[in-house]
Amino acid sequence: MHNIHEPKLISGNANPRLAAAIARRMSMHRGISVDLVNARVERFNDQEIFVEVFENVRGEDMFVIQPTSNPANDNLMELMIMADALRRSSAARITAVIPYFGYARQDRRTKARTPISAKLVANLLTEAGIERVLTMDLHAAQIQGFFDIPVDNLYAAPIFALDIEHHFRGQMDHLTVVSPDVGGVARARELAQRIESGLAIVDKRRVRPGEVAEMTVIGDVKDQICIIVDDLCDTAGTLCKAADKLMEKGAAEVHAYISHGVFSGPAVERITGSQLKSVVVTDSIQANETVQSAPNIRIVPTAPMFAQAIMNIWQGTSVSSLFEHATLAPIYEGLYTPV
Incomplete structure (x- = not known):
């Protein structure tokens, strides 16, 4: 079994505002400061992506927050390179938090000689060292079956x-x-x-x-x-x-x-x-x-829901409990008052 200590968050460039909001919500829930791991994700002159993690992540439970939205290819490549950097830094487990899963509309062959790109992306993420995926409202639910690793699909x-x-x-x-x-x-x-x-x-x-x-x-x-x-x-x-x-x-x-x-x-x-x-x-x-x-x-905002889901995954408790809006109501307390 992995010797997992604390959940640690790291963000790519796709949605840093959401990543920061998730970190703030986790800090509120846990009563201790949860900060994003200090790292740099940048590009060389020829647009190659380079990632450097400045903190020790050995044995840690890592959550990489990176939707694969426009530009989909750049954000997807960032995610995979970040996962590779964490795996080579001896992270205990790497979970990809992908609020929006790009390529999800290419989940089947619509005509002859076309790809199933969603399956290819699933293979790439797994090979990059990602051991779990947390996402929301997949365009096609069957994409969960494209992965040979656990996939938690939350709902808006x-x-x-x-x-x-x-x-x-x-x-x-x-x-x-x-x-x-x-x-x-x-x-x-x-x-x-x-x-x-x-x-x-x-x-x-x-x-x-x-x-x-x-x-x-x-x-x-x-x-x-x-x-x-x-x-x-x-x-x-x-x-x-x-x-x-x-x-x-x-x-x-x-x-x-x-x-x-x-x-x-x-x-x-x-x-x-x-x-x-x-x-x-x-x-x-x-x-x-x-x-x-x-x-x-x-x-x-989705940060309250994603923050709770990340903590549930880290603690080994149910993520499906977040499918009910009665469960989410206390998490969103202060944003929405009850009817």
Whole structure:
């Protein structure tokens, strides 16, 4: 058995704000200072990545906090090189905390002669010396099976349920959760059950990738406050069109709760000019200034949940207990008051 002493956190360059927030939350929970391990992650002139850890990590339980968001390849390579540096420094165990798992949309072969890149990434992370993965809202749940190491997949739905109960207090009877496509029905149904609301579906048909030809609303949304729920928002085209269709069908308001705000290209501009009253995203991907200044985009924190999950992994206790928003409520105390 590993002689594990203290959980130690180290961060790459992908989301240092989230890493610092996780360290602060762990300090609060443990009553002692939990700091990020002092290290440098930098690039040579030819963009090769170099990592140097300035602290002794021998025998320690290491948690590398690094979403593999844009630029996905750079952040993924940073993660693997950091893991290699820690393994060669005799860390007892290395857990990759990947709030947003890039390449997750490439989880199967969609046509002939295409890769399954999510499986390749899983192999690379394992070979780099990572022994466990902690992530949130994988685009495809089967990606957990691509790994031959433990994978803990947390869910944003409990956080969203707390946020909805707080911000829509007194209006809960008028909420309808909406899936923006048939593939997301299970995710929408889960949130609808948590907040005891109705459920509707926007059925979309594509003529080609990225271009929606037709949308149909399945379910009654007239005079309802509609909440679109999805795991990620990329260019926001489908999201904004779904909001337009719901308003056409008589919805009173349309809001969206998105686990990962990828926000590529014109996404923020589209959302700002859309009929969406609010778009709520987690901080799994570090928001740039454009996202932060958008009037109808709001960011909810994941640090309390990730901090608790890291401590549970370190202590060898249940991570699945964090799937329930009743369990998360005390962790988020002060951010959301109970209904």
